[in-house]
Amino acid sequence: MADCNETLRELETFLDGELDAPARESIQAHLGGCLDCLQAFDFHAELRTVISAKCQNDQMPAGLLAKIELCFGEDFDGDGQVG
Numbered sequence: 001m002a003d004c005n006e007t008l009r010e011l012e013t014f015l016d017g018e019l020d021a022p023a024r025e026s027i028q029a030h031l032g033g034c035l036d037c038l039q040a041f042d043f044h045a046e047l048r049t050v051i052s053a054k055c056q057n058d059q060m061p062a063g064l065l066a067k068i069e070l071c072f073g074e075d076f077d078g079d080g081q082v083g
């Protein structure tokens with residue numbers, strides 16, 4: 001079974017779903033008996049949920065990109081130099 005250090009080190013990989021089955025089972029077994037690591041995992045898992053939900057809601061308004069390009073278009077004359 002993984003210890004606390006190993007569990008926390010694999011936390012992001014675990015949440016990415018990129019651990020192989022034996023490593024995942026080892027982590028899950030540790031989480032079943034270690035409240036500290038379980039809370040750390042819960043926190044990171046929730047953080048990911050919040051971030052992904054926010055990213056999906058934050059779509060760039062139509063036309064904004066065009067306005068931005070227009071602004072830059074006045075400063076950049078095509079060769080990458082300002083002015």
Ligand SMILES: [Zn+2]
Binds near residue numbers: 003005034035037038
């Ligand atoms: Zn632990």
